[in-house]
Amino acid sequence: xxxxxxxxxxFAWVAVAAIGxxxxxxxxxxIEEPETIRKGxxxxxxxxxxxxxxxxxxxxxxxxxxxxxxxxxxxxxxxAVAPAVEYATPFAARLAERYGLPGAGLGxxxxxxxxxxxRRVTRAAGIPNPESQAVSSPEEVRAFMTGHPGAAIxxxxxxxxxxxxxxxxSADDIxxxxxQCVTECRTLDVSVSGPDRxxxxxxxxxxxxxxxxxxxxxxxxAGRTLFGNVTETELYPGPRPVERGKLAPAxxxxxxxxxxxxxxxAVVRTVGFGTGLVCCEWIVEAGTPYLVxxxxxxxxxxxxxxxxxxxxTELFRAYWGLHxxxxxxxxxxxxxxxxxxxxxxxxxxxxxESVDGLKEAYAVPDVxxxxxxxxxxxxxxxxxxxxxxxxxxxSCAATPDxxxxxxxEAVGRLRITMRTSSGAYGS
Numbered sequence: 001x002x003x004x005x006x007x008x009x010x011f012a013w014v015a016v017a018a019i020g021x022x023x024x025x026x027x028x029x030x031i032e033e034p035e036t037i038r039k040g041x042x043x044x045x046x047x048x049x050x051x052x053x054x055x056x057x058x059x060x061x062x063x064x065x066x067x068x069x070x071x072x073x074x075x076x077x078x079x080a081v082a083p084a085v086e087y088a089t090p091f092a093a094r095l096a097e098r099y100g101l102p103g104a105g106l107g108x109x110x111x112x113x114x115x116x117x118x119r120r121v122t123r124a125a126g127i128p129n130p131e132s133q134a135v136s137s138p139e140e141v142r143a144f145m146t147g148h149p150g151a152a153i154x155x156x157x158x159x160x161x162x163x164x165x166x167x168x169x170s171a172d173d174i175x176x177x178x179x180q181c182v183t184e185c186r187t188l189d190v191s192v193s194g195p196d197r198x199x200x201x202x203x204x205x206x207x208x209x210x211x212x213x214x215x216x217x218x219x220x221x222a223g224r225t226l227f228g229n230v231t232e233t234e235l236y237p238g239p240r241p242v243e244r245g246k247l248a249p250a251x252x253x254x255x256x257x258x259x260x261x262x263x264x265x266a267v268v269r270t271v272g273f274g275t276g277l278v279c280c281e282w283i284v285e286a287g288t289p290y291l292v293x294x295x296x297x298x299x300x301x302x303x304x305x306x307x308x309x310x311x312x313t314e315l316f317r318a319y320w321g322l323h324x325x326x327x328x329x330x331x332x333x334x335x336x337x338x339x340x341x342x343x344x345x346x347x348x349x350x351x352x353e354s355v356d357g358l359k360e361a362y363a364v365p366d367v368x369x370x371x372x373x374x375x376x377x378x379x380x381x382x383x384x385x386x387x388x389x390x391x392x393x394x395s396c397a398a399t400p401d402x403x404x405x406x407x408x409e410a411v412g413r414l415r416i417t418m419r420t421s422s423g424a425y426g427s
Contacts, residue, residue, distance in 0.1 A: 001369060003024060003027060003079070004028050004077050004078055004079040005027070005029045005053055005078050005079065006019075006023065006027060006028055006078055006079050006080040006081070006082070006096065006320065006323075006324070007028075007029045007031060007078045007080070007081040007082075007092075008028055008029070008030050008031070008082065008083075008084050008087035009031045009032075009034065009060055009081065009082070009083045009084065009085075009088035009091055009092040010031070010032060010060075010083055010084040010085030010087065010092075011030060011032045011040070011042060011084065011085070012084045012085055014304075015084040015316075016028075016030070016046070016049055016051065016052065017222065018304070018316045019051060019316070019320065020050065020051035020321075021317075022308070022314075022317050023051050023289075023320075024051075025050040025051060026050070026051070026052070026053040027051060027053060028051050028053055029053055029054050029056060029078070030046070030054070030055045030056065031056045031058050031060055031069070031091075032055065032056070032057065032058070032089075032092070032118055033057070033058070033059060033060065033061065033194070033195045034058070034059065034195075035053060035055035035194070035195045035196055036194065036195065037057050040198075041352055042055055043055050045103040049058060051177065054249075056230040059195070060087075060088060060091040061087050061088075061091070061195065061199075063129050065091060066090075066091045066092075066094035066095040067098060068097060068100065069352075070098035070099065071312075076099075077099070078099055078101070079101075079324050080096075080101060080102075080320055080323035080324040081095045081096040081099060081103060081320065081323065082096075082103070082276065082297075082323040083102055083296075083297045084297070084298070085297070086113070086160045086295055086297060087160070088297075088379065089104065089109045089112065089113060089295075089296050089297050090106060090109040090110050090113055092104075092109075093105055093106045093108070093109035093296075094106040094109075096323070097208070097226045098241070101277055101323065101324075101325070102221070102222070102274065102275035102276075102322060102323055102324075102325050103274060103298045103323065104273055104274050105272055105273065105274040105278060107213065107272055108271040108272045108273040108274065109296050111209060111271045112271060112278075112295060112296040113296075114157055114158055114160065114291050115155070115157045115204060116132070116134050116157045116202070116204055117206075118271070118291075118293065118294060119132050119288050121270055121271060121290075122140060122266075122267055122270050122271075122291055125203060125266065125269075125270040127263060127266055127267060127270065127291055128288055128289065128290045128291065129290060129291050130204060130206045130207045130208075130209045130290050131148055131194060131207040132203065132204055132205070132206040133204065133205055134157070134203070134204055135154075135203050135204065135205045136203070136269055137172045137178075138175045138178040140205070141154060141168070141174050141178060141205045141399070142171055142174050143356075144205045145168065145171050145174070145205070146171070147373050148207050150207065150208065151167060151207075151208035152167075152168045152205050152206060152207060152208055152212075153165065153166070153167050153168065153205070153206050153208045153241070154166050154168060154177060154181055154203060154204070154205050155181075155203070155204050155205075155206070156181070156185045156201060156202065156204070157163045157202040157203065157204055158202065159185055161300070161385045161386035161387055162231075162240060162241050162242050162243075162302075162384075162385045162386055163185060163188055163384075163385040163387075164181040164182070164184045164185040164188075164201075164203075164385075165181070165185055165240065165241055165385070166180070166181055166239050166240065167208055167239045167240075167241060168208075168386075169239070170207075178203075178359040181203070182203065183202050184246075184384060184385075185201045185203075186198070186199075186201055187415070188255065188289075188384075188385070188387075209283040209285045209290045210283070210285055211283045211284045211285035211286070212232065212283070212284050212332075213232070213233040213234075213235065213281065213282070213283050213284075214230055214231060214233065214250055214260055214281070214282050214283075214284065214289075215230070215231045215233060215246075215279055215280060215281045215282070215299065215303070216228065216230050216231075216260050216261055216263075216264040216278075216279070216280045216282065217229045217230075217231065217277065217278070217279050217280075217299055217303065218230070218261070218264055218268065218274060218277065218278050218280070219263065219276075219277050219315070219318060219319065219322065219328075219332065220268055220273060220276060220277065220278060220322075221275050221322050221327055222274060222275055223268060223269065223272075223273065223274060225261075225265055225268075226318075226322075226327065226328060226331065226332060227311075227313075227315070227318070227328075227331075227332035227333075228259050228261050228264075229248055229249055229307050229311070229336070230245065230248075230249055230250045230252065230260050230261065231246050231248040231249065231250055231299075231303060231306070232246065232248075232250035232251070232252070233245075233246050233281075234246070234247075236260060236346070236382070236383060240383050240384060240385070241384055242314060242346075242383055242384075242385060242388070242389070243301055243344065243386060244343065245341060245342055245343040245344060245345055245404070245407065245408075246301060246302070246303065246306060246341065246342050247306075247340070247341045247400055247403065247404060248278055248303065248306040248307055248310050248336070248339070248340050248341075249310060249336045249339065251400035252378065255349045256284070259289060260282055260284075260289055263280075263282065263291075264278065264280040264282075264294075267280055268292065270393050271294075273296060275322050275323065276296055276297065276319070276322065276323065277296075277297065277298055277299075277315075277319050278294055278296055279294070279295045279297070279298075279299035279303070280293075280294040280295075281293050281294065298315075298316070298319060300386070300409060301342065301344075301386065302342045302369075302392060304316055305340070305342070305368075305369060305394055306341070306342060306394065307340070309338070309340045309368060310336040310337070310338050310339055310340040310396065310397040311332070311333050311336045311337070312333070312337055312338075313332050313333055315332070318332060319332055327427075338396050338397060338398060338403075339396070339397060339398070339399060339400045339402075339403040340368075340394065340395070340396040340403060341394070341395055341396075341400075341403040341404045341406070341407040342392055342393070342394045342407060343392065343393055343395075343404075343407040343408050343410075343411040344386075344389040344390065344391070344392050344411070345390055345391040345392065345393075345411050345416070346383050346388060346389055347374065347380045347390040347412055347416045347418055348380065348382070348418060349381050349382050349418075350379075350380060350418035350419055351377065351378070351379050351380070351418065351419045352374045352375065352376050352377060352379075352380060352390075352416060352417070352418060352419075353376060353414075353417040353418060353419045354415075354417045355374065355375065355376070355391075355414075355415065355416050355417075356374045356414075356415045356417075357413045357414040357415040358370065358371070358372075358414070360413040361393055361410040361411070361414050362410075363413075364393075364395070364401070364406055364409050364410040364413065365406060366396055366397040366402065366405070366406045367393060367394070367395045367406055367410045368394050368395060368396050369392075369393075369394040370391070370392060370393035370394065370410055370411070370414065371391065371392060372390060372391045372393050372414070372416070373389065373390055373391065373392070374390045374391070374416065378390075380418070390416055391411060391414045391416065392411065393407050393410035393411040393414065394407060395407040395410060396422070
């Protein structure tokens with residue numbers, strides 16, 4: 001008798017590879033936007049992925065489509081439904097509800113997908129948020145900055161990876177930055193694999209909070225925390241808040257770790273999150289953690305790798321187990337035994353001519369994984385968002401300083417030769 005399938009909503013190579021470690025062959029139904037399947041040639045790409053039973057084209061980012069899917073497949077009886085990407089979270093939450101399975105809950109997923117709504121709801125619960133305002137023109141951004149002296153940050157309400165996000169140090173730049181950010185939100189989401197249909201661009205302007213940046217990853221079952229980790233984030237310098245690296249767990253005093261975890265648990269309660277994983281971002285300014293945003297899915301930027309190596313645990317397996325109604329056995333560890341760090345490499349604008357250095361990078365002690373996100377012929381751009389990073393290196397060591405140093409050394413050995421109009425250069 002064939003076991004009930006699990007439904008993964010949204011495609012990510014890392015998620016397909018990871019679920020193939022423990023799911024039986026032909027047990028995963030992947031739901032993805034039809035245009036994404038077409039543009040990414042997903043059916044041909046996944047033909048050798050033994051774990052994939054079927055790739056289903058469905059416009060899951062549109063309202064009501066989870067209910068439509070359920071009514072088209074009422075007897076499917078999946079064992080679990082979970083999102084693999086940010087844009088899939090509301091659909092996956094609603095589909096889990098319809099099949100009577102554990103999930104975030106549609107209400108919580110919708111709040112977490114909308115930074116403007118999340119600000120309103122969490123502020124009402126007493127959770128510190130920066131001053132924030134929805135804006136629809138450069139003039140409204142200028143008025144906000146006049147009323148809130150100092151740096152501001154312009155961002156979309158519902159995009160990912162710092163797409164369309166810019167730190168404004170001067171009101172003189174508002175018109176050009178507005179046009180650039182709005183254009184990015186309209187075009188970059190669909191340029192490679194997103195659906196071609198237009199999506200509204202809703203922008204926010206906020207007081208720029210300055211301090212150390214952290215994320216808190218919580219594995220939650222019916223609102224109850226089963227596992228927690230605090231990660232420190234390092235950004236590239238400049239006006240684009242793109243992540244250059246991460247360290248898990250963060251090397252911080254226990255008091256701050258406890259406060260960040262408690263604040264994240266308050267967010268979970270405030271939005272009514274049910275089951276799954278949240279990744280909640282904070283900036284600590286003058287001792288106060290201010291909420292940046294919170295995602296109701298597995299974290300990106302190789303964070304799952306960092307947590308699994310630092311804690312010697314299987315976070316991805318536990319995530320899917322929760323969506324099947326199974327608590328992790330044995331329970332996930334409370335403390336990490338080591339520190340894991342990732343560092344990213346940005347290649348600069350041009351066309352990739354060659355990539356090299358993997359052997360040298362893996363020769364660095366304590367390096368566990370490294371690789372390229374580009375290949376010869378790939379066009380790369382100036383740093384705009386996290387998708388512009390071209391390579392990464394991960395290390396795991398006994399101390400935080402050692403983990404960071406090893407990742408830095410390894411990523412420094414990765415070589416990307418670029419070709420521009422003026423000739424070739426190295427990165």
